[in-house]
Amino acid sequence: MSKTMNPADWIDGGMTPPRRLPADTDAALAYLADTLGHVVYTRWTLAAIKGRYASLADAKVAHPTVMRQLLDHALVVEYWDRGRVRTAAIDDAPTPEAVLQRVLHTHRRRFKVSPEARLPAANGEPIRDATALVTVPQPLIAWLARAGRFANVASATNTLGVGDDAHAVALFLRDRASRSPHTLRAYRTELRRLVAWCEAQQLGPLSDLTRHDLLAYREALRKPSHDAVDDNNRTVAEATQARALAVVASLFRYWTETGYLTANPAAGLVRGGRSRTSFAPQRMLPGALLDACDAWVTEGFNDDDALVVARRRAIWALYRYAGVRLVELVWSDDAQLPKLEVDDSECWTLHVLGKGRKTRAVPLPGLCAPILKTYRQLRGLPPQPSPYEHAVCVLLPTAIPKVESFTEIGMAG
Template sequence: MSAAPDPSDWIDDGVIPPRRLPGEMEAALAYIADALGHVVYTRWTLAAIRRRHPSLADAKTAHPAVMRLLLDHPAAIEYWDRGRVRTVAGDDAPTPQVVLQRVLHTHRRRFRHASDAVVPVSTGEPEREPAAPPTLSRPLVAWLARAGRFAAVTSATNTLGVGDDAQAVALFLRDRASRSPHTLRAYRAELRRLVAWCDTRQLGPLSDLTRHDLLAYRQALRQPAQDAPADAHRKVSEATQSRALAVIASLFRYWTETGFLTANPAAGLVRGGRSRAGFVPQRMLPPALLAACDAWVAETSPGEDALVAARRRAIWTLYRYAGVRLVELVWSDDAHLPKLDVDPIGTHEQWTLHVLGKGRKPRAIPLPAVCVPVLRTYRQLRGLPPQPPPFEQAALIHGLKGGSLKGSGLYDEVKAIFVAAADRLAKTDHAGAARLRQASPHWLRHGYARALVVDHQVPLPAAQALLGHASVQTTAAYAKTDLSQLRTFVDATFAAPAGPGGPSRSGS
């Protein structure tokens, strides 16, 4: 990007149809501020304050930092920098061109330079190129670059609009696995395993496989052939078998739903009920250890930046009380999630967290009141309104170097809390400290689920909706973690009646 970009050279792909930014700098900054839902660059003077607010007292309430600066300076500038609003004297602020350049770079998935857009000859309107799919290795792409007899390449129902398996696999990985590097790595590994098996049997491409072929693959996972090459197929554990079949079933289901395949040969390949029935979550923290983490998070370290501490508390609060997966707090430019909204009910405010779950399914999670002051403080220190306005598009958790905090950064923040709390407990509770050091953010999700299902006996369909589980059997598995509750139910059901005759006995 140039040092002084011409705003009209940039295209907003976040609206339909895409449109160019206004040519005037002030109008372009106002357009971007309206599109993103937060301050971008605003120059304040006393005259501008009087035009905007009915009194100076109202202005001081709305813009305290600006009013303090205007006591000693002719102008004050509010501008967006690295996920927060900064307020400085007019002479100390960067130029509007520099701020515009930084914001366009931060939101480069939405705002693109005209030279990067594809302009069809017929209309002259810019179109956004499709997002680059996750990369595949060259040998895998070469093997997949074919279309089998069941691929509806030229059919109008092929909504993927691709002509071979390589492109269809890439889009599958982008849509179903790209948000988590761990999921993406696992999906690629299982695709390579299936391709290696097909290659040794001279089968393929994948869109040519029949149901008989996939059932044979399932059998091969369970009982590898004696003459199979070691690098093509090895005996795998039951968990790996389940994962391998789940990935393949997901791929063929995706291809069928998008019209790339005429039929789904993997239907019924996975007996999901049995695998889910055996799921018993074990990795969660007892209340005492969670309380130790809460206490450490609530404290303020001497000399620590207030915004850094507030961000850590916000991250901990959302994982602790919303039960989200790690990647569900990672900002998505195309979906503009996760985000917060507030529904005022009388004198109370009901806060809701909206996230993008597995399969890119949006989910709304009501937040308890304990989250509200933490999130308000964090937003205020960022320079955002305490209460999120409608259509705000600022990243929920900002990165200290700009943009949003990614999955690895979120993981590190929560992990640091576990380690710090463990260090404090090391002398008095060695076992508890060791367990805290083993913990990961997903343990908080397990704890949230257990609190719903076991501690408060939330109906399973409601708990399933809050957790975003595809199957209610997964949600029900948390009831297995506490036998004492089942014992209470049994005792209450078959309680002995009071009386001199002692406990009654039912008929044989």
């Protein structure tokens, strides 16, 4: 930054939306001190000290170096230099412009000079990126080729560098949905749904929508009416509602963060997932199918020996009732796991090596205890493990083979 450069040429990219620094040097220094949270450039006189602190004793505790130098100098400067606060008399301190230059250079990842490509062109609009328009459906380009009252078009803080909603939508789709064709297709569908609703309500463009408009759109998704947004005049499914609002919220958040909008009318539009109304567990399998699996494990292999059946039942019980992953039942020599423990209250706990090779303790329900006792007895072990037990009682082989069914897992090893 040269000494003649205006501080307003610098953009604070750490704010949402990005913000231009004040043009006045002192105002820019005060802005940096407020946003960075440390001293940048402060002038101290004895009168300023008396106006800030209730007593000179308090001032001496807060600024001992400043107070010492004020004994010999009428004006003392505190300034930021290379990560430290330094103090010097006004004649020995660097100029405010030099301090401003150093601080902006130190935080150059956040503060940047607005490049010429992002400055407004002669027609009052930023330079457009036409290559990204391929992500926008062709019928929507004409409708979106406008800018609303909240669009930050002729400003260097518009880091997208575009002047209408069509190009802003294209960049949003490119940055947020281009990794997956399915995501891109879903985002396009929801944008078409929003545009269709705007046309029905005679609203638009998108950068002109207010918070009231977006709340009305949310209500239109939730209840059927002659203004319903789907083709069959039916209430949109709850999952589709959530996806539609999430896409809208993501679009306006992206526009605000990149400076294309001056405000985010969709803030708080999506409040997260549905809250649970109870703690009742929900299973993916119906009860009848679980009962059939229980019978299959217990009675479906009468021709097998008792140890194989008991081992299979132990695996199934831990998998179903305790949520233990099959790989966690494989014996680990270095961790000496899995291991069973029983406390004085007859409560069983299984210690396993979980994800990330982190140990975890799994309290076992009472239903698992008799099944494990039977299996242990058939393995020649006491029904209940002692505190000093050190036995390799594996439920799965040390190397899990590639299998095609739970039966093969139960019979392996």
